[in-house]
Amino acid sequence: MLIQQDMELGEKLAILADAAKYDVACTSSGVERKGKPGQLGSTVAAGLCHSFAADGRCISLLKILYTNQCVYDCRYCINRRSNDVPRAAFTADEICRLTMEFYRRNYIEGLFLSSGILHSPDYTMDLLYQTLWKLRFECGFNGYIHMKAIPGADPELIRRAGFLADRMSVNLELPTAEGLRTLAPSKDRKRILTPMRQIQRGIEAQRQELVPYRQGRRFVPAGQSTQMIVGATPENDYQMLTVAEALYRNYGLKRVFYSAFVRVNDDSLLPALPGGPPLLREHRLYQADWLLRFYGFGAGELLSERQPNFNIFLDPKCDWALRHLELFPVEVQTADYNTLLRVPGVGVRSAKRIVAARRSGRLDFPDLKRMGVVLKRAVYFLTCGGRMMYPVRMDRDFITAQLLGEEKRRVWDIGRQDSFRQMSMFDDGMLSPVPSGEDRRSAVWGEL
Amino acid sequence: MVIFTCEDSLEGILCGVYDAWMSRLGHANVRLELQERGNLRMFSEYRQTAKEDWKTEKVIDTIRRKAGQEVYEQVFHASLSREEEKADRIYRFLICALHLGPAVTDMLQIPAVYELFRMNRNVTREAMHLIEFIRFSQLREGALFGVVGPENDVILLMAPHFADRLNAENWIIYDEKRNKAVVHPAGGECALVRLPDEKWRERLTESGDQEEFERLWKTFHTHIAIRERTNRACQMTHLPLRFRPYMTEFQ
Numbered sequence: 001m002l003i004q005q006d007m008e009l010g011e012k013l014a015i016l017a018d019a020a021k022y023d024v025a026c027t028s029s030g031v032e033r034k035g036k037p038g039q040l041g042s043t044v045a046a047g048l049c050h051s052f053a054a055d056g057r058c059i060s061l062l063k064i065l066y067t068n069q070c071v072y073d074c075r076y077c078i079n080r081r082s083n084d085v086p087r088a089a090f091t092a093d094e095i096c097r098l099t100m101e102f103y104r105r106n107y108i109e110g111l112f113l114s115s116g117i118l119h120s121p122d123y124t125m126d127l128l129y130q131t132l133w134k135l136r137f138e139c140g141f142n143g144y145i146h147m148k149a150i151p152g153a154d155p156e157l158i159r160r161a162g163f164l165a166d167r168m169s170v171n172l173e174l175p176t177a178e179g180l181r182t183l184a185p186s187k188d189r190k191r192i193l194t195p196m197r198q199i200q201r202g203i204e205a206q207r208q209e210l211v212p213y214r215q216g217r218r219f220v221p222a223g224q225s226t227q228m229i230v231g232a233t234p235e236n237d238y239q240m241l242t243v244a245e246a247l248y249r250n251y252g253l254k255r256v257f258y259s260a261f262v263r264v265n266d267d268s269l270l271p272a273l274p275g276g277p278p279l280l281r282e283h284r285l286y287q288a289d290w291l292l293r294f295y296g297f298g299a300g301e302l303l304s305e306r307q308p309n310f311n312i313f314l315d316p317k318c319d320w321a322l323r324h325l326e327l328f329p330v331e332v333q334t335a336d337y338n339t340l341l342r343v344p345g346v347g348v349r350s351a352k353r354i355v356a357a358r359r360s361g362r363l364d365f366p367d368l369k370r371m372g373v374v375l376k377r378a379v380y381f382l383t384c385g386g387r388m389m390y391p392v393r394m395d396r397d398f399i400t401a402q403l404l405g406e407e408k409r410r411v412w413d414i415g416r417q418d419s420f421r422q423m424s425m426f427d428d429g430m431l432s433p434v435p436s437g438e439d440r441r442s443a444v445w446g447e448l
Numbered sequence: 449m450v451i452f453t454c455e456d457s458l459e460g461i462l463c464g465v466y467d468a469w470m471s472r473l474g475h476a477n478v479r480l481e482l483q484e485r486g487n488l489r490m491f492s493e494y495r496q497t498a499k500e501d502w503k504t505e506k507v508i509d510t511i512r513r514k515a516g517q518e519v520y521e522q523v524f525h526a527s528l529s530r531e532e533e534k535a536d537r538i539y540r541f542l543i544c545a546l547h548l549g550p551a552v553t554d555m556l557q558i559p560a561v562y563e564l565f566r567m568n569r570n571v572t573r574e575a576m577h578l579i580e581f582i583r584f585s586q587l588r589e590g591a592l593f594g595v596v597g598p599e600n601d602v603i604l605l606m607a608p609h610f611a612d613r614l615n616a617e618n619w620i621i622y623d624e625k626r627n628k629a630v631v632h633p634a635g636g637e638c639a640l641v642r643l644p645d646e647k648w649r650e651r652l653t654e655s656g657d658q659e660e661f662e663r664l665w666k667t668f669h670t671h672i673a674i675r676e677r678t679n680r681a682c683q684m685t686h687l688p689l690r691f692r693p694y695m696t697e698f699q
Binding site: 009010013014017018020021022034035036037038039040041042044048049050051052053054055056057058059062063098101102104105106107143260262276277279353356357359360361362363364367370371 | 548551554555556557562579580581582583584585586592594609612613614615616617635661663664665667668669670671672673674675676677678679680681682683685686687695696697
């Protein structure tokens with residue numbers, strides 16, 4: 001389908017925002033940059049979210065595609081070549097104007113620029129580069145820019161673009177090479193990993209410089225990120241998490257995003273998802289991702305070959321703690337920071353507050369609550385001055401039952417949004433876990 | 449019980465702190481309250497604090513010297529809070545702070561410290577939210593005008609962020625509830641002014657090219673949401689309803 005030329009800016013924006021929304025990365029974090037006199041914009045290290053859309057996701061950046069015309073035919077993607085959707089393309093001037101005017105009015109924190117592949121990767125990357133150049137040097141934009149590196153584009157183009165953007169990302173899309181081969185036949189894993197490695201090397205080389213150039217621009221100062229689709233291919237959570245861990249470790253990524261698969265195309269190779277996108281699975285993966293990055297957990301601790309998927313009812317940290325009851329309860333006064341972090345209900349902030357506060361006196365459970373510890377989870381795993389809040393049997397079944405009371409309700413909320421349930425006398429509100437392959441096999445052979 | 453009443457401002461509260469402390473009645477026998485707030489108490493004596501610069505300076509100097517800059521900043525933030533009890537809470541906190549020194553901010557197990565920490569957190573969070581959620585409209589002359597209706601008096605905390613970010617723009621942040629505004633001329637310094645009249649509303653309605661971008665922004669905001677993932681509860685958690693009347697995309 002041809003790109004329509006005579007389109008109004010509003011229509012283009014609608015089409016190209018619609019086309020870009022399945023990319024989840026919308027963070028504006030990672031780099032702190034003060035404003036420059038006469039220029040527009042600054043960045044904040046923690047990032048700012050300027051609005052929230054109806055799906056509850058934050059809107060931080062003006063997330064658009066340069067064009068939704070694409071030469072590839074990836075089965076999961078709404079912009080694939082074989083789809084009959086309206087195609088549009090911005091011009092560099094239009095993108096600059098939108099970004100500047102939205103930014104002045106404090107609608108956005110910056111620009112997220114991606115694109116379908118128009119003609120060839122090089123051609124597309126060049127368009128993106130020229131747009132960024134215009135925005136930075138002609139319009140004087142000093143805010144945040146997140147840009148996609150197009151796999152297969154010339155390394156020189158990627159290098160140059162890296163000096164204009166704050167964050168770059170290359171989407172891995174599917175965690176395994178096989179998955180990629182089935183669903184995205186024109187992409188291959190090596191071509192995706194090459195630019196990722198190049199960006200990593202660029203960032204690291206800059207870190208080695210003894211005298212950094214003060215005036216010059218830094219290369220991808222906010223680091224790089226990637227995204228994986230959850231639930232489009234049969235990979236389990238353990239595989240996803242191992243891949244994420246490897247990416248953090250070997251490619252120095254800042255973030256790995258998980259995107260619950262939304263079935264936008266009717267394709268025989270895509271899974272049918274009668275219950276909607278696998279939101280709970282995505283949620284558990286994000287929880288585990290946080291445990292990897294901030295809590296010192298390893299993928300192998302949370303999951304294993306024998307237990308490859310996350311518990312539906314318990315969050316990964318509770319699940320881990322219940323499997324390691326021998327390490328608990330932990331004494332608040334004496335446990336070190338890393339041990340405190342592993343207690344369910346204790347987060348990074350509350351652990352830091354505990355460590356700071358206990359220097360000057362004893363802490364009790366009400367104090368912990370004030371410091372932000374979630375007591376309904378933490379009571380089973382903590383002692384203050386050698387005593388638990390109330391007598392607890394350190395028994396796995398008992399604690400699980402206690403924790404499930406609240407957790408089950410939350411799982412229900414996430415899994416079934418906005419749906420009302422018929423009440424029934426025989427229904428105790430339990431979600432029955434999905435039977436695994438092994439269960440099915442044993443049912444067939446009558447080994448129950 | 450002797451109750452010292454003071455003006456609702458950092459200077460006023462610190463003068464109250466000075467008077468209450470220097471009255472030598474003992475901390476347990478004095479209390480600080482804001483002027484013209486709430487009911488009078490029986491069996492207590494009311495004393496009005498005079499606001500004088502030398503008292504404020506003296507207290508600020510003592511806080512900085514004995515307890516450090518961070519404690520002073522926390523007190524400043526707390527003085528912007530909406531809570532009626534704030535004057536007395538600041539007083540109780542300063543008793544601890546001057547006694548324990550800079551480390552006091554970590555000692556959340558002390559109730560007076562926790563109360564101040566809580567007020568401080570509430571004020572800072574709201575300021576942070578408004579930095580994210582404020583929407584500017586362009587007046588005909590090209591100046592940007594943003595209206596907020598915060599619970600705490602936070603426009604002073606928002607100003608430095610925008611003075612840095614929009615340094616080449618003329619902008620005004622207007623607090624609808626307190627009729628105050630921060631005005632920033634392009635390339636200049638911010639100033640806090642009172643804007644009592646409703647003239648700015650007329651000016652806002654006759655604005656220039658803003659409608660085009662407001663429309664575009666609304667388009668973007670609707671189209672960026674994924675229909676299959678609709679989750680109003682989640683949106684509500686992150687973006688509470690009280691901010692929405694001031695935001696372009698929800699108008």
